[in-house]
Amino acid sequence: MADQRLVYADPCDLDALRQALADNDPEHKLCPIQMDRIYIQHQAIELLPDIVREHAKGPKVLMVTDATPYYRGERSLKEEIYFLLSRTCDVRWLVLDNHDHVLHAVDEESQKIQQAIRGHGADCVVGIGGGTVTDLCKDASHAVSDEMPLIIVQTALSVNAFSDGISIMLKNGVKSSLPTRYPSILVVDLDVVRQAPMERNLAGYGDVMATWTAPVDWYLAYRLGMNNTYNDPSCDILRRQNTELLDASGKLAERDPDTFQLLARVLTLSGLAMGIAGESCPSSGTEHIITHLLDMSADKQNRDVAFHGAQVAVGTIFTAIAWEILLAEFDPTKVDLDACYPDEEKMHGEVQKAFGWIAQSTADECWNGYQKKLASWKAVRPAFEDLLAHWDEFAAEVKKHLVSPAYLCQQMHAAGAPTRYRQMTPPIDPDTARWALRDCHLYRNRFTLSDLLYYIGWWNESFIERLIQRAEELDAGL
Ligand SMILES: [Zn+2]
Structure with missing residues (x-):
C-alpha cells in the first residue's frame, strides 16, 4: 500500500515530502527536489520583498515577464509587484515582447534574459507569468548560474511546469524537454490565480488530466x-x-x-x-x-x-x-x-x-x-x-x-x-x-x-x- 505521506503529500512542506520520498526509495532512484520553498496561500505576493532579502546575496533583481497585461481590478499585477520590490531592491524589469504573437520558449528569448542578468549584475531573477516565462527563466538562469536564486510567481494555474527542473524548449521546430533547473522558490498567490481568466486555470486542470x-x-x-x-x-x-x-x-x-x-x-x-x-x-x-x-x-x-x-x-x-x-x-x-x-x-x-x-x-x-x-x-x-x-x-x-x-x-x-x-x-x-x-x-x-x-x-x-x-x-x- 502506498505511503499515506505520499498519497496526501503537501508541496508546501518540502522537508516532510523529502523524508517520505527517502523512506520509499530503496533503490535510490529518485532525484532530489532542488527547491527551497513553495508558497501556495492567500496574499503570497506580499511576501516577495522578504523572500528576496532572505535568498538573494544582494539587492539587484531582474524581473522577467511577458507583455500580456494582467489586471487585478484597476491595477496591473506586474506593476504592483515591480513597485513592491522597488521599495527595497534595485529592480530591472525585462519584458519579453512577443509582438502580438504567442511567446515561445526559444533560445533567442532565453538569450535576452541571460544578457539582462549579466547586464544588471542580478543577484536573483523573479519570473512572473505562465509556463513559457517559467521555462525561459529556468533555461536562462541555468545558463548563467544555478547558484543564483530563481523566484517564480505563477499568475495562473495554467500548466505544471512550475515545480520541476525541466524546460520545454522549441529547438528546430520540435519541442524538447531539456534538463535545466528548478525555481528556488515558487509563489502561488491564491488570490492572483483565482482572478486569472478561467480558460487559463482550466488549462492547468486539463494538464493534470494526464x-x-x-x-x-x-x-x-x-x-x-x-x-x-x-x-x-x-x-x-x-x-x-x-x-x-x-x-x-x-x-x-x-x-x-x-x-x-x-x-x-x-x-x-x-x-x-x-x-x-x-x-x-x-x-x-x-x-x-x-x-x-x-x-x-x-x-x-x-x-x-x-x-x-x-x-x-x-x-x-x-x-x-x-x-x-x-x-x-x-x-x-x-x-x-x-x-x-x-x-x-x-x-x-x-x-x-x-x-x-x-x-x-x-x-x-x-x-x-x-x-x-x-x-x-x-x-x-x-x-x-x-x-x-x-x-x-x-x-x-x-x-x-x-x-x-x-x-x-x-x-x-x-x-x-x-x-x-x-x-x-x-x-x-x-x-x-x-x-x-x-x-x-x-x-x-x-x-x-x-x-x-x-x-x-x-x-x-x-x-x-x-x-x-x-x-x-x-x-x-x-
Ligand atoms: Zn503538460
Whole structure:
C-alpha cells in the first residue's frame, strides 16, 4: 500500500515530502527536489520583498515577464509587484515582447534574459507569468548560474511546469524537454490565480488530466524495458489528490476557493513528480505527444498555439479510450510477433511523411529520436514476449489506475473545460487533429501506448476513426 505521506503529500512542506520520498526509495532512484520553498496561500505576493532579502546575496533583481497585461481590478499585477520590490531592491524589469504573437520558449528569448542578468549584475531573477516565462527563466538562469536564486510567481494555474527542473524548449521546430533547473522558490498567490481568466486555470486542470494516462504509459514502457526511470512515489503523490480534484470538477466551475487550492497543489505535485523522476514521463505520455504535434504544426499553419493543458485534456480522452479498447479486446495469444518489428527503411519513410511537410529539420530531429526507439524496441523483444505471457497481471495493475473515458468527459463537462479540439483557442481543424493522432507515435524516442498499438498493428486510420467515434458519443473529441 502506498505511503499515506505520499498519497496526501503537501508541496508546501518540502522537508516532510523529502523524508517520505527517502523512506520509499530503496533503490535510490529518485532525484532530489532542488527547491527551497513553495508558497501556495492567500496574499503570497506580499511576501516577495522578504523572500528576496532572505535568498538573494544582494539587492539587484531582474524581473522577467511577458507583455500580456494582467489586471487585478484597476491595477496591473506586474506593476504592483515591480513597485513592491522597488521599495527595497534595485529592480530591472525585462519584458519579453512577443509582438502580438504567442511567446515561445526559444533560445533567442532565453538569450535576452541571460544578457539582462549579466547586464544588471542580478543577484536573483523573479519570473512572473505562465509556463513559457517559467521555462525561459529556468533555461536562462541555468545558463548563467544555478547558484543564483530563481523566484517564480505563477499568475495562473495554467500548466505544471512550475515545480520541476525541466524546460520545454522549441529547438528546430520540435519541442524538447531539456534538463535545466528548478525555481528556488515558487509563489502561488491564491488570490492572483483565482482572478486569472478561467480558460487559463482550466488549462492547468486539463494538464493534470494526464495523470490518468501518462503514468500508465510510463509503466508500460518500464515493463517493456523501454524506460528504467519508472518509480511508484512519482505516481503516488499524484493519484489520490487528483482523484479528489476530478471528483470536485463541478466546484471549479463555481470558482470554489478550496477547489482552486487543490488544483494548485495537484499541479505543483505534478511538476514535482517529474522532477523526482528526472524526466517528464509521470505527467507526459501519449496525450502530450499528440499535443506536441499540434503545436509543431501551428507555425506552418499560421495559427497560434492553443493552451497546452486544454489540448492535453482532449489528448487524454483519446488516450484513455485507446487504453479502454486495448484492455477490453487485446488477446496476447493472437499477436504475430514477427510482424511487430518494422524495418528502419519503412519507418524512416513514415517519419519523413509525417513531418517532412513541416520542415526537413523537424523530420530529421524526429527520426533521430525515433531511430533509437526502434532499435531499443527490437532489443527488448524478450521483455515483450514476457509481457504477453503475463498480460492479465499487467492489465489488472493498469486497470487500477485508469479512469473511464466516460467519467473523465462527464467531469470535464462539469468543470466547464473544453473536450473538443474545435473548442480550442484558436480551434484545431479535424484534419490536423487526425494527423496528430495517427502520427504521434513517430515523434521522437519516448515509448508510449501509441507505440505498442502501432507495433501490434492497431494504430492506423481505422483505429483513429474508432477513437473519434467513441469520443463523439461522449460529446468530446474533434
Ligand atoms: Zn503538460
